[in-house]
Amino acid sequence: MTSTKPRARPRVVVVGGGFAGHSAARSLAKRLGDAAEIVLINPTDYFLYLPLLPEVAAGVIDPRRITVPLAATLPGVRVVLGEVGSVALDDRRIGWTDPESGRAEMGYDRLVLAVGSVHKLLPIPGVAEHAHGFRGIPEALYLRDHVTRQIELAASTADPAEREARCTFVVVGAGYTGTEVAAQGPLLTDTLVRHHAALRDQPVRWLLLDLADRVLPELDPRLSGTADRVLRERGVEVRTGQSVQEAAHGHVLLTTGETVPTRTLVWCVGVRPDPLVEAFRLPTAKGRLVVDAELGVPGHPDLFACGDAAAVPDLTRPGELTAMTAQHAVRQGKLVGRNVAASLGHGTPRAYRHHDLGFVVELGGREAAANPLHVPLGGLVAKAVTRGYHLLSMPTNRTRTAADWLLDALLPRQTVQLGLVRAPNVPLDTASPEVQRSPR
Structure with a gap:
């Protein structure tokens, strides 16, 4: 998959298909259309809607409900399955390993780092x-x-x-x-x-x-x-x-x-930024890649970052960084799409300034906690707000998810085990993968 042919169109590569990466790729496709080649590299072919993961573990909803297919929801974006492990900033090239251990690399004109976060493993014995x-x-x-x-x-x-x-x-x-x-x-x-x-x-x-x-x-x-x-x-x-x-x-x-x-x-x-951030060998804050208010990496006009991987300054609280939440990741992904397009001559950039819309916490059964627009709610009202928020936030599978909720309310929960065994992608250990950066 290594290409040496000159590119007729600029290539924008998004690394990571989570909240920030999915939002960034969709924003780029909308703004650039055929004016650029947009590539998204992600280890899986889906974007995972993490907030409903506890309901999957509890058997409330089917796991497919929270897996959003990347290719189906990102028309105009080329999806590449792989885990990025090498970065050559001077050459504008990245390398990755696909799910069957094949290795490939690709050049880029703009790179968006949206790799998200991994487990925070504390040094506690056992x-x-x-x-x-x-x-x-x-x-x-x-x-x-x-x-x-x-x-x-x-x-x-x-x-x-x-x-x-x-x-x-x-x-x-x-x-x-x-x-x-x-x-x-x-x-x-x-x-x-x-x-x-x-x-x-x-x-x-x-x-x-x-x-x-x-x-x-x-x-x-x-x-x-x-x-x-x-x-x-x-x-x-x-x-x-x-x-x-x-x-x-x-x-x-x-x-x-x-x-x-x-x-x-x-x-x-808790979580920490993906170890790939370390491969860039650029300034970090709390383990996150330092960016300016327009989500660009200082000194690297072709490099942008958003979501949990980026230390985004919070303009509403000078001196602070935005929190590592899905709400920020989605908004930053949308904005980074705008700003990358602007760097290629399409539109004008903007600084990231958020306005907190509140939070929702799903507590199972008939319970939830929510504060839409900072109005604290509990019980059935909070439940309705929480589920309505999730349905609006999910890019797809809304009807199926609502149907699962209805069935859970009407029918007994299924209680069989599937006989799953502990596998390499299940353990907690999140030691840094072998990431490297080519010499200058």
């Missing part, structure tokens, strides 16, 4: 070996299988200690993902336990741990309070101010010195 990550479809499906398997094995054992461990589920990290996983979890295990008479009197524990002083510490205290109330009403043990000190097969040791017997540790502590 976590990489025993915890379950939660960033993709394989992890969500594996977690659902694992939880189902633990309940079924607990029902078949005569050992009380083993039964207790298998019926105890520990979630670390009370941000968006951890809170939603912990909220959905008891609804799933309650359904599973009802089918096993041997577990009729067996307590099923869900623990949510975080060193912060409250759940959802980044949100308004009123939203945090709503989430906390829902979690506790479902029996979740909310443990703020504490975390895991060590993990082992069969138990975790907490920072309080308490040992909790468990076979399930779900790691939702």
Whole structure:
């Protein structure tokens, strides 16, 4: 796939097909049309709508609902499957490895880095070996299988200690993902336990741990309070101010010195920029590539970055960076498309200035927390706002997703496990891949 022919049209390459990359590619196609060749390089052929991943793990919606096909939703964009691993800024070339280990490279006239983020793995003994990550479809499906398997094995054992461990589920990290996983979890295990008479009197524990002083510490205290109330009403043990000190097969040791017997540790502590950012060997802030307000990399007029990979200055809060959220990623992707087009002579650039529209947190069942336009809501009203927001935000699959929600409300949840096994794309370890940058 290496090309040496001169290009009749400028080539714009977008690396990453997440919220920022998908939005950028769509914006570029709309603004440039046939005036440029637009290429998107991504390891999968879909954009993953991450906010609904906990509902996949809980068996509420089909995993295909949150996978948005890139080729079908990005007309005019050439989609290349691959993991970018080398960057030569002076030569304007990048290299990647495809899903079958083939290697290729490509030149570009403009490059947009939108690779997103990966697990933040802290140096805690045993976590990489025993915890379950939660960033993709394989992890969500594996977690659902694992939880189902633990309940079924607990029902078949005569050992009380083993039964207790298998019926105890520990979630670390009370941000968006951890809170939603912990909220959905008891609804799933309650359904599973009802089918096993041997577990009729067996307590099923869900623990949510975080060193912060409250759940959802980044949100308004009123939203945090709503989430906390829902979690506790479902029996979740909310443990703020504490975390895991060590993990082992069969138990975790907490920072309080308490040992909790468990076979399930779900790691939702946070994320960090994709290791590919390091390959550029350019200035970073908090691990993110430094960009200006127009999302361009200073000193490199052909290089742009957006989303979790970019340290975008927050013009509404001087001295601060925009948060690593999907809301920012989508808006930045749209703007970077405009500014890249402007750099090629189509339109005028603009600086990124956002206006916070609020946040939504899906808590499962009939519960949610939301603050549209900073109006705090809970209960069914928040549920309607939350689901309406997701349906409007999803590029496709809206009808199918709504149908799954309706079926979940009307029919019993399916409780079989699929027999999935732990595979290389499921473990938590996110050690830097072999990325390199060609010498100048």
